[in-house]
Amino acid sequence: MPATPLYSLVISPTGDGLVLTLDGQVLAYGADPGELRAAGRDKLIILAALAGRPIRARATEPDSPAPWWMIVTPDGGVHDVPSHPAPPLPPPRPAAPPSVPPHAGPPEVHRETWAFLWAAHAAGDLPTGVRHAHRLEVELETAHGPRHPYTITALTARAWLTLCQRTDPAATADLLITTALRRWLRSREVAALDQQFGQQSAILSAADAHEK
Structure with missing residues (x-):
């Protein structure tokens, strides 16, 4: 443990x-x-x-x-x-933190919170970054649903910042699993829409050919 x-x-x-x-x-x-x-x-x-x-x-x-x-x-x-094990060493600070977020980010109305969480990451203040990411995730999920790309992007950011903290392995694993599951479900939804669009296009093309 x-x-x-x-x-x-x-x-x-x-x-x-x-x-x-x-x-x-x-x-x-x-x-x-x-x-x-x-x-x-x-x-x-x-x-x-x-x-x-x-x-x-x-x-x-x-x-x-x-x-x-x-x-x-x-x-x-x-x-x-008989004794207490030594705590793990803190994660190494990145030599050159990214100056811009690694994702396109949320809509304009949420860009300030998005900028705050990555500024906290760049400063090494991971708990603050996680709090901003979680607040942003909740707001986006309320507005767009849990599987919307905006919500999944915020969830991914929170998972990454939580992983960087390395403070609670069990909770981090649960968060990463949730992130992966939502990404997978979203990819299936997109694939299903693409398939449906392809089928409709084929039907329309066949109808046009029949009329000619």
Whole structure:
């Protein structure tokens, strides 16, 4: 399983007791470390269930300065592990980012968003680029449908930017499959229209020849 995301569960002393935080956000206050520890595990199980896969976490307490590592599964399993793997290296920055988008892009009314997402890509701000691409995809799908070339172009851009992030392999794989499926369905629709047009042209040509 991937090294990231890694959740940080911390129990630390306060003025009159203990506080439990997850990634810096307060979850609970109390005096019993065991109760806070259980509350933290419950929250991690919920996060694993929402993610649909096991997640990694690091826990620290005031009486145990050395952290311990765990893997939490959606079915409620909490498994201690001896260490945490090193996170993957960030993807290399392109030597010369493209100055223009690699596709023709959407209609004029959406060109500003299209320019923003590729400007974010050129600046290395991939999360912002993905957000712009997703917003553009939703707007185009609402206006033109999921299989329109405009929508598929925005979906392809989002898939490419998500792939460049390399943060969630499972979600990226699902997105790439969706992109490929929509492209395939669109190609079949175009082929069917071409075939229909060819048949109609043949019928008209035969009718013209008959009249002559």
